[in-house]
Amino acid sequence: MAVNEAERRAMTRALELATFGPRGVNPQVGAVILSPDGDVLAEGWHHGAGTPHAEVDALTKLAPGAAAGATAVVTLEPCNHTGRTGPCAVALIEAGVARVVYALDDPGAVSGGGAERLRGAGVSVDSGEQADHAHRIIDGWLTAQRLGRPHVTVKWAQSLDGRAAASDGSSQWITGPEARADVHRRRAAADAIVVGTGTLLADDPSLTARDGDDLYPTQPVPAVIGSRPIPADAAIRRHPHAALAYDTHDLPAVLADLHGRGIQTVFVEGGPTLASAFVAAGLADRVLAYLAPVLLGGDRLALTDVGVASIDQARRLTVDEWVPLGADLLAIAHPAAGAPPRATNAAPAPDAAQESDISHEGAR
Template sequence: MTVTAAEHAAMLRALEIADRGPRGVNPQVGAVILSPSGDVLAEGWHRGAGTPHAEVDALSRLSPAQRRGATAVVTLEPCNHTGRTGPCAVALVEAGVARVVYALDDPGDHSGGGADRLRAAGVQVVAGEQADAARALIAGWLAVQRLGRPHVTVKWAQSLDGRAAAADGSSQWITGPEARADVHRRRAEADAIVVGTGTVLVDDPALTARDGDALLPHQPIPVVIGARDTPADAALRRHPHEPLFYPQHDLHAVLEDLRGSGVQRVFVEGGPTLASAFLAAGLADDVLAYLAPVLLGGPRLALTDIGVATIAEARRLVVDEWLPLGPDLLAIARVEAPDPVLTNAGGSAARTETTRNEGGS
């Protein structure tokens, strides 16, 4: 079955209003209800864990007579799972909706299957309308469902000879202003920015995302890993978000806790020790390596031990882009294949249940 022009327009609107919802434990979803003649009757979106899903939010604005025979246009397959709210597929059937058009299948083992439930009840179902746009909208949430943890980007800046700092520890600035501005833009795309206590004590970073001196609209939550205390007057304590402190070195446990808080994208910017720890644990999905045309020499390498004893164990990356930034060069790369450490160390997706209703929505 093909979609009508009215349904196509309604999906574009549903994607637009879905973005009003918060990025967190649950996906951002939008819904538009059309009359049998294609007129817009109502719209709704998911406002976060514990609130009505988009379809139910839209249906709640209609009378029983308006619901019967209507078409629901939704950015994600109506769920088939009971959490704090009942299955949206059942709500649509009980409302008398005659047709459902949705963009993406729900990947959850328990929340998926709504389309089959609708079809079994005699509802016409069309899947895949604007799937790419819907996938881009909730890419972070989909990554969490696939990985069982937040998506992790590890970033570092280095000299051409692989050093993160000069022999005396000074590192400001290896790269130029264009590269530093790029880092801030990417910080603003993350939900959390992670450093170690060593970075806090040596550099006293603010961990904000800025455009010059101005804060960007979205700020990542500052996260500090390590047993040493953070000074009371540290710059990160003046961050717009309350910092999170983890006095431990269990990265799987940290990511699990962040996942439960609704964090989807983690930006690791904590120096060689922390960057190496994430890589060694198999917890890095993307790498951002900023290369500056300077030579420093000395012992302060950009990475330390990551568990590679022989060339056969090298961590292979796929470089998606080489991006010139003024005099510097950014390598945007991803890990070529899942690391066996991730599968065996308790951080795999298999050990956690991933559903659309996770978090009690």
């Protein structure tokens, strides 16, 4: 059965509702219950660990029997297991829901399988509606479920000829205010922000997410990778969250520790050496490249060695979106299908102490 226009509109609304929920160990999920005629009966979203899931949150707003013959539109496949709450697939069946439309399959070995259970009970099921949008909302959770580590975004700003700084090391500012404001919005959406000690010592960044002169209500946890110590008077010491210091070059180990702390999304903003290390290790799930219409020349490249010896080894990307930001352009991309697999035992990151002590745009 094809998804109809009322169900598409309901999915758009469910995706908006999903963002009302908190980021954390559980995914952000939204749900809309439609009458057989396509009218909205109830809405819900997941309010956090231990609370009813989105489908149940919506169902509890209806009188008993009111969902009979209804359609549930959900951003994630209804779960099929009992945790702190019962299986949503069973709740929908018991409520008499006749049809379920969802965006993404649940990748969990335990929680997945809700669609099959619904179909077994005679419920019509369609999946994949606005899946790309749903994926963007919970990409951190999905990565954590599939790979057991946080979702990693690697960001850099560059001139049109691929330079991160001028010959003397200065880079502030390559891009304009619109691009820098966009970086801060994206920082605020991340659980952690990661830099190397080279950037920390060169820039003395605060690593906060700022809206003008004010801090965003949510702040990423700052993390620093490298052997050199954080100075006692560093600006990062005044961050709302205590900084995490990793005296190691083992990026998978760093990500494993962050994952163990409940961090699901990481924003890497630490200069060419660290950015290149994440790319080379196959640990960059998303790339944000801010391109400014300037030419700098020289050898201050935005990326250094990423393990590409010949063109057939190129780390090809799929661009999800081109975003104009004032005079600048943001490319949002992810590894293309058929790209080198993500490393499970990646080579250590280059010594952060070797990173040039130059000013890296954005890491402020």
